[in-house]
Amino acid sequence: MARAKTNGIEIEYDTMGSPDDPAVLLVMGFALQMTRWPEGLKRGLADAGFRVIWFDNRDVGLSTDLAQFAPPSPMDVLTAAMTGQDASKLVPYTLSAMAADSAGLLDAIGVAKADVLGVSMGGMIAQLMALDHPHKVRKLIPVMTTSGDPLLPPATPEALAxxxxxxxxxxxxxxxxxxxHAQHAIGSHPDLRNSAGIIRARAIEDFHRSDRPFGMARQYTAILATPRWHERLDKVTAPTLVLHGADDPLVRPAAGQDIARRIPGAVFKAYPKWGHDLSDKMADTLVADIVPFLRA
Structure with missing residues (x-):
């Protein structure tokens, strides 16, 4: 692994594949570390001729800990956002800053442009990269994520809890x-979901690598405070493939469909039995759809 300085912070990152190959940037979701990318997904993309880059978002893993900022109250941030106030003034950063981190990481390691794949919160960041830093995004792949439209169907109460x-x-x-417990609530059908033993072991490994509950709290308020971007998506020029689990109870498939509807020429695909997780068994399926899209 390596570290890069960008946007006033340091980013922990890793790569796989030749530096001469086209780059694919993987942007992780809320509270999760870079360790959660399935090996089959990274290896499958690298074996197909891509340089894969993945990293810890700010405030989790081994990237910069913004500990100097106390976590804001999620209720205060949500109330401000719902009443038309500028909620971004209540938080230390928004998803737009995290999109700048991602674009800056590419600059720091000498990548002119990349295909950008983001999951969940990372998919929101990827969309904002395509909007705010379009010169860095060749193709866009939002996965299990939302357009930001507040009128979309909400998560189930069990998934949100x-x-x-x-x-x-x-x-x-x-x-x-x-x-x-969380993966059984929001994850895939048992046919696809990782076993309880694997889920538990990886969570404990990540806990020993880095435990930042306040960083997770700041990421959560960043999601809440970011000005909605759904009405800007018609300005995305990068070819876009939207992937979603048909059984996702946290970010409903309608959210992915809305992204595809708003981005000109975007394609949407849903997968039966897939929920809101990066299950190992989905890796080959995703690679089989992502690689032809990137090569086209």
């Missing part, structure tokens, strides 16, 4: 248990 749940104590065992 799983997303925002906190362990009773920050011990490896408690972290592992809550990860299993």
């Amino acid at each position: 799983a997303l925002t749940a906190v362990p009773a104590s920050r011990t490896p065992e408690a972290i592992g248990d809550i990860a299993v």
